[in-house]
Amino acid sequence: MRKNIVAGNWKMNNDLAQTESLLTALKNQRTTSNAEVMVAPTYTNLFQAYQTLKMSNIEVVAQNMHFAENGAYTGEISASMLKSIGINTVILGHSERREYFNETDELLAKKVDAALAKGMRVIFCFGEELADRKSGNEETIVGNQIKNALFHLDAAAFQNIVLAYEPVWAIGTGETASPEQAQDMHAFIRKTLADKYGNDVADEVSILYGGSVKPANAEEIFSKPDVDGGLIGGAALNAEDFFAIVNAF
Numbered sequence: 001m002r003k004n005i006v007a008g009n010w011k012m013n014n015d016l017a018q019t020e021s022l023l024t025a026l027k028n029q030r031t032t033s034n035a036e037v038m039v040a041p042t043y044t045n046l047f048q049a050y051q052t053l054k055m056s057n058i059e060v061v062a063q064n065m066h067f068a069e070n071g072a073y074t075g076e077i078s079a080s081m082l083k084s085i086g087i088n089t090v091i092l093g094h095s096e097r098r099e100y101f102n103e104t105d106e107l108l109a110k111k112v113d114a115a116l117a118k119g120m121r122v123i124f125c126f127g128e129e130l131a132d133r134k135s136g137n138e139e140t141i142v143g144n145q146i147k148n149a150l151f152h153l154d155a156a157a158f159q160n161i162v163l164a165y166e167p168v169w170a171i172g173t174g175e176t177a178s179p180e181q182a183q184d185m186h187a188f189i190r191k192t193l194a195d196k197y198g199n200d201v202a203d204e205v206s207i208l209y210g211g212s213v214k215p216a217n218a219e220e221i222f223s224k225p226d227v228d229g230g231l232i233g234g235a236a237l238n239a240e241d242f243f244a245i246v247n248a249f
């Protein structure tokens, strides 16, 4: 069954002491939400976060990984390394990885394959830029990002894929897609999946929205039928705000 998920992407924020303080605050939050909750600290804090949260209902996930098993890739981390410290989910394809680290659909397809081959779950991100939306090309861009990186997979693989639609113009800008814009795109994404794999697959895939989700707007965005949760940046750095968003479910 399709799940509601709220994932906090901490990006390149928080040193160890700040991370420990945020982890403590997260452990003290109480929720009746039916959403799965995840947080993605930086690499240096992943193991600490895993150790702190492993008995909680919050899953610790990674922000990125390399496609190779090991080898001469200075500065990189493999799926096996993540698995070895208890991490079973990885965010791939975030627009910041695409923009600042030149990650292409082709590279991302390899990363997705590597993660799935290790039995990991992938939160696969994509989304159009402002110019694409202004020119009315957002569905073409998003459709191609999904097809290029994921449509070589078989239907069963989608049991371990979560999609995260993040319009680049709404990330960290304070500008959100309206709930209607989010719903329209999520419906398009689900139809794109259904056209290739059928409704049985499309209906089971969770599609998250990301881009300036805050306590004040989460409930309305999450109320849309094809929005199954959120990938939260800035607001995930504060435990109360993050759980206010979790509690929107």
Ligand SMILES: O=C[C@H](O)COP(=O)(O)O
Pocket (backbone or CB within 6 Å): 009, 094, 166, 170, 171, 172, 173, 174, 210, 211, 212, 213, 231, 232, 233, 234, 235
């Ligand atoms: O990964 C999270 C997204 O990039 C959203 O970030 P934001 O909530 O700060 O806009």
